[in-house]
Structures are given as structure tokens and as C-alpha cells.
Amino acid sequence: MMIYFIMNNMIIFLEWELISFNSMNIVMSILLDWMSLLFMMFVLLISSVVIFYSKSYMSSELNLNRFILLVLLFVFSMLLLIISPNIISILLGWDGLGLVSYCLVIYYQNIKSYNAGMLTALSNRIGDVFILMIIAWMMNYGSWNYLFYLEFMNNDYSMMMVGSMIIIAAMTKSAQIPFSSWLPAAMAAPTPVSALVHSSTLVTAGVYLLIRFNLLLIDIMFMKMLMLLSGLTMFMAGISANYEFDLKKIIALSTLSQLGLMMSILSMGMPDLAFFHLLTHAMFKALLFMCAGVIIHMMMDIQDIRFMGGIGSFIPLTSLCMNIANMALCGIPFLAGFYSKDLILEMVSFSNLNFYIFLLYYISTGLTMFYSFRLTMYLLINDYNLLTIYNLYDEDFTMLKSMFILLFMSIISGSFLMWMIFPYPYMIYLPFHLKLMVIYVSLIGLILGYLISNMNLYSLNKFLKSYEISNFLCLMWFMPNLSTYGLNYYFLNMGQILVKNIDMGWSEFYSGQGMYNILKKYSGFYNLFQMNNYKIYLFSFVLWMMIFFILLMF
Structure with missing residues (x-):
């Protein structure tokens, strides 16, 4: 259908009338064009593979049906968001994602999961509130179908307000600075959920919304701010991933880095490129999480990469998938990530941006190579580090089948999407060294990743591992402290003082305990x-x- 739509330049706009009362109609609208169909195809492919994978991964789970139903609810919310041209039905999908993600993050019930779930849910609430405000602002027009206003309402004051709120809402969902701290925390969820969340559903909802609204936003001053913040997000996530030892958190931070890349190319006014990268990224990111899930299972639920090593000899098929996904993430030529990433970086080189943004892009690309190679070194090349007696095997065919589907897509999806999405090829003429710049930074990143993970450079490591520097870089530039603990601390402390002095103090003396003592x-x-x-x-x-x-x- 998607190919048919894109060839014939077709759009289907359906309106389903729910209630007609006097002159008031309540309608549910559905928009089917090549973009929503293609995105739905990817979401459904990844979610079906993930559910098949969960059959084995969650096999010891007592309430497997509940887990599968939650995942299906999650996917349904995403589909509702994708096909909605109406801001109210977008809110339903958007809120559904927030609510179900909370249920999935607290799936393993312990205090860490609970804290992570609250952080995720409350960070996403900010975006929900902004979308509610957008609904109120759009009362100025005749309808909530934002699609009708994209072309000609650009300079209208109300639309500028709506655009700014859309950007903030998208920043909360796609975890840009200052809302980044929830993304690594959401790793408390089961691994299949992480694979789904980080590839094609929750975190891409914000990017998708901005792609849809792109025509409105391009003139807004806030878009320039978004460019700076998303560039910094990309940079910050790349650095933090090099300090992280938790396998799932490294992959989560790489998602954050790629989201920064999508958001920054969006703010330059190239929604098609952002969409292209979103789709290619979904494939190898889901694959990376699935491989991580298999490895965590093998390692008796240990997630620390310092305990792993040399597993390429024991689980070759999983290691193959992991390697190819990692290479696609780095943008190794002719894998999926290369087509989108290279195109984005060449368009950045081609545009008339300042040197600072240019540097952020290229350094972040180098850092991607850096942490990916470091991960490969720790997992596959260094010595085995766990118990002396171990039994690693690679025969879970349910997991392997689902991983091979995504492996195939990680290799071919870049090229076939490029043929389909862009009707004519981008011809980008650049000076020789600027053309090879991507390869230069990748090679530098690769060499640095090798040196750092081999621990040969003692003095450099001593400097990088010094407490202040590593604390600053490892804690995502103190983002959790600033956005979570820092904000909560004073209020919770004040609450504790009030509870101690009033609830447990004077009010007890004069009401509860006091009355009790007199009567006694x-x-x-x-x-x-x-x-x-x-x-x-x-x-x-x-x-x-x-x-x-x-x-x-x-």
C-alpha cells in the first residue's frame, strides 16, 4: 500500500462521525499517506518480532498474557498517534504511550523500578500538559485538525504559540536536554520492552510529531533553540555512554544520541531525512536490545560489561547480530545506518551553519564509533571474566529467528528506503576531505575506543577516571541531579520537616494523642x-x- 501511495502521490483522509447533535459533529479522523503507512509497517514489524522474542525471553514469567497485552496496548497507542491528523486523537495515543510505558517500566516490582517508572511517567506528563494547552489554543480556529493549518497559518501568533508548545512536548517524549534523565532510568523495564520503546514507539513519538508539524515550526525562534539543545543531547549522550558499564544503559544512551541527531536535522528543516534516519535506526536498535537480552540471560542476569568478554566464541550467532547492529549504528558503509547518517552529515556540511553545530555533529558521530567499539571490545574481544565454570550456548531458536529478521532488515532497509522515499537521489558535491570527514571521525573514534578499552594509556585513563570528571560526564552532566533529585530534594525535605513538626508534633499534641491522653x-x-x-x-x-x-x- 505504501509503495502504491508514494508512486501515485495519494493521501486518504477518513472521517468517522461519532455523534451529530444539532450543528455539532464529533468526528474521528484518520490520515493515511505514505509516511503513516510506512511508519506503521515498521512499528508492526518490530512489535511482532519483539512479541515472538518475548515468548522465549519471558518464558519463566507467570503472567505472560498480561505482559503481551500491555505490549499490544503500547503498540496500539503508537498506531493511534501515527494515523491521527487531529490533535485530540493524538493526545489519546500520546497519553496511552505515557501510561502504558509506566506499567511496563514497573513490571518487575521493586523500589528501583518504581522510581524509574515515576520519573518516566512524570517527565512525560509535562508533554501531556503542553498538548492539552495546544488543544485549548487551537480553540481559536474552527477545528482541531492541525493538517488544515500547516500551509497558511505560519505567521499567526496563536500558531506560533502552538508550535512552541509542540516543540516542548516533543522534547519531553524524545528525552532532549533538560528532560533526558528518564531515558536511561526506563531501562528497568524488561528487555523486549526496551527494544520496542527505544526503536520505534515511545521515544520516536516526539520526533514523528515534529515531522508532521514541520511546515509550521520552521520559522519559529524556538526551533533554533531546539537545534542547540538537540546537538548538546547528542554530544552529552555520546560522552556518557563511554563512562557507562551497564549494557542496557549504553544502548539507551546511544538511542539518546541518535534522537539528538534526528531532532537537530529536523530543526534545520529536513523532515524527510529525520524520518529516514528514524526508520533505519529503529531496525538496528531493536536488534541491539534483543542481543543484549540474550547476553544478559546467558550471564545469569548480570548487566555489567566488565564481567563479560570473549563471548564471541560461545554464542557466535548472537555475536554476529550484535556486531552487525553495532556497525549499522556506527554508519559502516552499505549497512542501514550508513545511508541515513551519511546523508544527514553531508547535508550538514552542505548547509550554512556555524562551526559550533558542525563540530557537535562530527564529534558526536566519532563518539558513536567510540562507545560502540568499546562495547565490542568488552563483550567479544577481551578475556572472559565471569565464573570459572560456565555454560554458554546459542540455541534459543525463538530468539534467534526474531533476531535474524531484524538482522536482514538492518542490512537492507537503508538502501530500499532510500530508493522509495526520495524520488530523485540527493547529489551532494563537497570538497574531497569534507566528503571523507565522516570516515575520518569514525576511524579516530574507533582507535580511541580500542585504546581506552585496552587500558594502555594509564595517565589518560587516570585523568578521565578522576572522580570529579567521571562524575560529571558519567551522570549525564548532572542531568538526573538537576531535573530529578535537585528539584525533589527541597520539597521532600520541607515535607519531612512539616510531617515531623506538625503531623507528628503539634497536631498530635492537640488532637490525636492529646485527646487520647486526656480521655485516658x-x-x-x-x-x-x-x-x-x-x-x-x-x-x-x-x-x-x-x-x-x-x-x-x-
């Missing part, structure tokens, strides 16, 4: 009378009688 004292006093003390009874009787007689006499 009086009941003790009355109890004294009721302890069958005959003398007191007789005395009180005589006393009453005397009082009675005295009253009668008067």
Missing part, C-alpha cells in the same frame, strides 16, 4: 471509683443522702 486520664480517674471500693460507695451514698435531707429541710 479521666477514664483512669473514673476507674478508681468503679474498683468496687465499698467504702467510697457507702461514703458517697451517705453524702448524697445528707445533701438530699439538707435540700428537703430548706
Whole structure:
């Protein structure tokens, strides 16, 4: 269908009338064009492969059906978001993603998962609130179908407000600086969920929304801010991944880096390139997470890469998938990532941007190569580091079949998408060294990755591993402290003081405990009378009688 639509330049716009009351119609609209169909194809392919993979990965799980239903709800929310030309149905899909991602992140019920889930849900709430505000701002027009306003409402003040809010909402969902801290935290979810979330669903929702709204946003000043922030996100994630030892977090940070790349090319006004990279990236990123899942299973649930090593000899097929996915991520020629990444970098070289942005792009590309090769060194090349008795095998065919489907796509999807999406090839003429710049930075990154992970450069490592520097770089430039712990600390501390002094202090003294003590004292006093003390009874009787007689006499 997608090929048919793109060849004939077709768009189908369906409106389904739910309620018609007087002159008010409530309609559900669906937009089918080549972009939504192609994206749905990728989402459905990856989710079906992931669910097949979960059959083996989650086999020991008691509530497997619940897990599969949650994943299906997640995919359904994403599909609703993809086919919606209407901001209200977009909100339904958007909120569905946020809610179900919370349920999936806290799937393994412990305190770490709970904290990660709250961080994920509350970061995404910011975006939901902005979309609610957009719905309110679009009351200025006749309809919530944003599609009708893309062409001619560019300089309208209300639309500028809507555009700025769309950008902020997309930044929360796609984890750009300052909302980046939730993405590595969401690794508390089961690995199949991570594969789905990080490839084609949750984190790409923001990018997809910006691609759809791109015509409106291109003149907004905030878009220039987005370019800077997304460039910094790309750079920051690349550096942090080199300091991380958790296998899943390294892959999560590489997702963050690629999201920065998509967002920054979007802010330059090239939505087709961003979409192209989004699709090619989805394939190898899902594959990377699946390989990580197999390795974590083999290693008895250890995620620290320092314990791994030399596993290429024991699980060759998984290692093959891991290597090819890693190479596609680095942009090795003629794999999926190369087509989109190389095109983006050449368009950046071609455009008239300043040197700072140019440097951010190229250094981040070098860093991608750096952490990917470091990961390969730790996993496949260095010595085996776990127990002396071990049993690693590569015969889980359910997992392998699903991984091979994505392996095939990681190799071919770049070229066939390029033939389909771009009706005529981009011809980019650049000076010789600028053309080879991508290869230069990749080689430098590769060499540095090799040297650092081999630990030969003692003094450099000592400097890089010094407490202050590694703390700053490893903690994503203190992003969790600034956006989470830093914000929460004062409020929670104040809350604790209030609880201690008021709830557990004065209010107890004057209400709960205070009343209890007074009543206890009086009941003790009355109890004294009721302890069958005959003398007191007789005395009180005589006393009453005397009082009675005295009253009668008067």
C-alpha cells in the first residue's frame, strides 16, 4: 500500500462521525499517506518480532498474557498517534504511550523500578500538559485538525504559540536536554520492552510529531533553540555512554544520541531525512536490545560489561547480530545506518551553519564509533571474566529467528528506503576531505575506543577516571541531579520537616494523642471509683443522702 501511495502521490483522509447533535459533529479522523503507512509497517514489524522474542525471553514469567497485552496496548497507542491528523486523537495515543510505558517500566516490582517508572511517567506528563494547552489554543480556529493549518497559518501568533508548545512536548517524549534523565532510568523495564520503546514507539513519538508539524515550526525562534539543545543531547549522550558499564544503559544512551541527531536535522528543516534516519535506526536498535537480552540471560542476569568478554566464541550467532547492529549504528558503509547518517552529515556540511553545530555533529558521530567499539571490545574481544565454570550456548531458536529478521532488515532497509522515499537521489558535491570527514571521525573514534578499552594509556585513563570528571560526564552532566533529585530534594525535605513538626508534633499534641491522653486520664480517674471500693460507695451514698435531707429541710 505504501509503495502504491508514494508512486501515485495519494493521501486518504477518513472521517468517522461519532455523534451529530444539532450543528455539532464529533468526528474521528484518520490520515493515511505514505509516511503513516510506512511508519506503521515498521512499528508492526518490530512489535511482532519483539512479541515472538518475548515468548522465549519471558518464558519463566507467570503472567505472560498480561505482559503481551500491555505490549499490544503500547503498540496500539503508537498506531493511534501515527494515523491521527487531529490533535485530540493524538493526545489519546500520546497519553496511552505515557501510561502504558509506566506499567511496563514497573513490571518487575521493586523500589528501583518504581522510581524509574515515576520519573518516566512524570517527565512525560509535562508533554501531556503542553498538548492539552495546544488543544485549548487551537480553540481559536474552527477545528482541531492541525493538517488544515500547516500551509497558511505560519505567521499567526496563536500558531506560533502552538508550535512552541509542540516543540516542548516533543522534547519531553524524545528525552532532549533538560528532560533526558528518564531515558536511561526506563531501562528497568524488561528487555523486549526496551527494544520496542527505544526503536520505534515511545521515544520516536516526539520526533514523528515534529515531522508532521514541520511546515509550521520552521520559522519559529524556538526551533533554533531546539537545534542547540538537540546537538548538546547528542554530544552529552555520546560522552556518557563511554563512562557507562551497564549494557542496557549504553544502548539507551546511544538511542539518546541518535534522537539528538534526528531532532537537530529536523530543526534545520529536513523532515524527510529525520524520518529516514528514524526508520533505519529503529531496525538496528531493536536488534541491539534483543542481543543484549540474550547476553544478559546467558550471564545469569548480570548487566555489567566488565564481567563479560570473549563471548564471541560461545554464542557466535548472537555475536554476529550484535556486531552487525553495532556497525549499522556506527554508519559502516552499505549497512542501514550508513545511508541515513551519511546523508544527514553531508547535508550538514552542505548547509550554512556555524562551526559550533558542525563540530557537535562530527564529534558526536566519532563518539558513536567510540562507545560502540568499546562495547565490542568488552563483550567479544577481551578475556572472559565471569565464573570459572560456565555454560554458554546459542540455541534459543525463538530468539534467534526474531533476531535474524531484524538482522536482514538492518542490512537492507537503508538502501530500499532510500530508493522509495526520495524520488530523485540527493547529489551532494563537497570538497574531497569534507566528503571523507565522516570516515575520518569514525576511524579516530574507533582507535580511541580500542585504546581506552585496552587500558594502555594509564595517565589518560587516570585523568578521565578522576572522580570529579567521571562524575560529571558519567551522570549525564548532572542531568538526573538537576531535573530529578535537585528539584525533589527541597520539597521532600520541607515535607519531612512539616510531617515531623506538625503531623507528628503539634497536631498530635492537640488532637490525636492529646485527646487520647486526656480521655485516658479521666477514664483512669473514673476507674478508681468503679474498683468496687465499698467504702467510697457507702461514703458517697451517705453524702448524697445528707445533701438530699439538707435540700428537703430548706
